[in-house]
Structures are given as structure tokens and as C-alpha cells.
Amino acid sequence: MTTPSPSFSPIALITGGSRGLGRNAALHVARAGTDVILTYRSQAAEAQAVVAEIEALGRRALALPLDVADSRSFAAFAQQVQAALASHWQRERFDFLVNNAGIGIHASFMETTEEQFDELVNIHLKGTFFLSQQLLPLMNDGGRILNVSTGLARFALPGYAAYAAMKGGIEVLSRYMAKELCARGIAVNVVAPGAIENDFGGGAVRDNAQLNAMVASQTALGRVGQPDDIGGVIAALLQPGTGWINAQRIEASGGMFL
Template sequence: MVTQIALVTGGSRGLGRNSALALAKKGIDVIVTYHSKREEAEAVVQQIEAGGRKAAALQLDAGLISSFDGFVQELTGVLRGKWDRGTIDYLVNNAGFGIGASFETTTEEQFDSLMNVHFKGVFFLTQKLLPHLEDNGGIVNLSTGLTRFASNGYSAYAAMKGAIEVLTKYLAKELGDRGIRVNAVAPGAIATDFGGGVLKSNQTVRDQISSVIALGRVGEADDIGGVVASLCSPEMGWVNAQRIEASGGMNL
């Protein structure tokens, strides 16, 4: 049986790291990308390899579209050198960051930085990788619960993720003849470093948000990685073009 390979962008920490580890537990080799946290990415690689899977880490600025050709060239070189092939089976578009700013104070610079990473970058990186994505593989795009329920300060961020959810359906439609499934995972409030890590450090905020979640607690990265990995498994082979919210039942 041919080993499957997943590429996880932003896989050095947070949800990307957890997704990479969950994929490895399912027997899938993993390539993670990082923006600047090389040591953290290498630690993920070491943890995956300690568990018996192959892994690699590559630098990628997910918002710098002009760098994508060079990245794809580097990726294919690593694939041939380490796996003796030039393709991946799964792409997890996870890389991202948050900016909390009201609609009226959001600057064009903030808007463009969010757009480049969360939508334009995803659009064109996926496009560049299509020739290197195996038929009958899959794409998982990370969205957010904020596309369903609004929260002050995230109008631009949530709008980009709303675009990702629409793109997910179009990709599923256009790539269906290749057997490529495309789905979106929409996490709720998760205690990671995202947005300054307030959900990790501020108990008052944690308590407040926990009060509007049906399961009564803030989410952790471990609550999301398995959802992403499951979409890269045969058991989910008939799930396509879906937005899967993993929020514990937030703001019902």
C-alpha cells in the first residue's frame, strides 16, 4: 500500500500542529509549513517521526503569492528526495492569524494582510498545488465559527473565512471529476495562541465564552485536529463540499 502524504500549512503550532499529529496517528506522513517558527516546526517533525511516520518542514509565507512557485519547487524536491514521488494526497489550508478590530477602525493594511493569508493565498496556493495533488485525494480548508455567529472585532477576518466556505463548494464542484473531496472545518472558540492567546491566559474571558457553549467549556486544539484528520480518511470518503463546525455547540 502506497503511503499517503498530507501538507499542512501553518503546522508548527496550534490547530495546524494538532492536525499534523492527528494525521500521523492515522498513518499519514506529513509535511508542515511554518512562517518563522522553524524550531517549533522541527519539533513537530521529530514528534511525528518518533511515532513511526515520515515528516518534513518547509518555510512558507502564506500571504506572499509571489513566493509560491519557489515553494512548490522546494516541495517537489523534498517529496522526491524523501518519498521518491512528486505528489501529495491531502492539502490542509490552515495557516492564518487574527486581527481584532472593529469595522470602523479596520485599516486597509489590516484588511489586505488578512485577505492575502486567509483568502487570496489559499486560492492561489491551492491552484499552484493542483498538479501535485493526487486524484482521489482531499483538501481541508480551515474556516471559523464566526461565519455563523458574529462577534465584535472580526468583520474582516470572518468575511475572508466566509469566502473560503464558498470557495470550498466551488472547488468540490470543479475537482469532483478527479475524485478530490473538498471540505471546510469551522472551529469555535479554541484556546491557542491565535489572536494573542487571550483564551489561554484570561480566565474571565474563558468563563464568559464557556457560558455560551453547550458543552460548557472553551475548545482546545485537541478538539480540532482529529476532525481535520478524519476528513482525510476513507471513513469520510462520501463527505464533500461541507462546512463542519467544531464548536461544542457555541451560540446555539
């Protein structure tokens, strides 16, 4: 086993951690006592602001650039992570991987282009698959992987056929990862958010009052989700007491479309 000594704080690597749900998750994870490596694609200033917030909480943090759509860059990124672990933490391994980075494309089945489809494949499915593959040698045995899916993989709303199909693939992939990584004691789970008031997909749920009201009316808890609803779930699933949860899909939607 290469699990770190209890004197070390665990380290989580969160993709897409400079904004949205990734940022919220990074802050929740830090508040729970975990150091964070977060990735960003182009917004370096936003990423550094999250690093500063995490450091203000008394945790260590670092932001690294990464385009999850470019699998050819993953080997070099893994080398960057290895160097960062050595220089910032004097460690060789990290503990938790949260595959969060993604985009939303809203288009009907008939209007979805091949270019849109390929972009979603590269970011959500191919990116998660091959980035995890590259980073696994740097993970501690007994660690955790969380792959972010969507409630849309369970219920269907027009305009999300391609996006939801990618997330459905992620859910199947996660079960296979859990099966194949069991020898190392690495648990793999899926977090599937429902509709959230943030800038995802152009901020439609946040900014469209009619859509917001419709979602709230179809949610058992009677409101649309907030980023804190998801960040808290991600942090909870990385705590020591939840290590026996494995190969599960945890939907955090407040009970949408029951």
C-alpha cells in the same frame, strides 16, 4: 487515476503546521497513519520539533518554509514540494492539503485599517486560493482538501468583521473548488473551529478568565475548545471512511451559540 498503491502511506501537506492548531492537526494526522509535509513562516526550530515528534510516531515528516501572504512565492514553493516528494518519499504526488495557516486580527469594523484588511486578504483568502491552485498538479486524484474557517463565519462577535469576512469567502470558495475538482475525485471541505484555548489572537480565550467563562456558558458542551478537539476532526476527515463527505462545512465548536 493516480491514487497511490495501498502499500504507500498517504501524505498530507499542512500549512502553518509548526504551532497552534496546525501542529496539533499534524500530530493527529500522523497518529492516524499519514506522513506530513508541514510549513512554517519563521519558526524553523519549532517546525523541526514537530517533525521530530512525527518521526517518533513512526511516520515520515518534513518542514518547508512558506509565507502564505506572498503569492509570488507559491510557484517556487511547489517546486520545493515536488523535489521533497522525490527525495524523501520517491513519489510524485501527495494526497491531502490542509490550508490552515492564518492570523487573527481583533479590531472593530470602524477601527480596522486598510493595511489590516489587506493582510487578512493576502493570508486567508488570496493565499488559500492561489496556493491550492499551484499545488493541485502535485495532488493525487481522489485526494482531499480541507480549508480552515471559523465559527465566526456563522455567528458574530464584535471585533472580527474583517477576519470573519475572509473566512466567509473561504467557505464559498470551498464549494466552488469541490464543484470544479470533482472530475479528479478530489473532495473539498471546510473545518470551522469555535473558540479554542491556544495562542491564537494573542491567547485571549486561553488567558482571559472572563472571556473563557462567557464562551463556555454559550457552548452546549459547557467548555471552551482544546486544540485536540480540532486536530482530531481534521484527522478524521482525512480517513478512508469519510471520502464521501464533500462540499460541506463542518463546525467543531462544541455547539457555540445554538
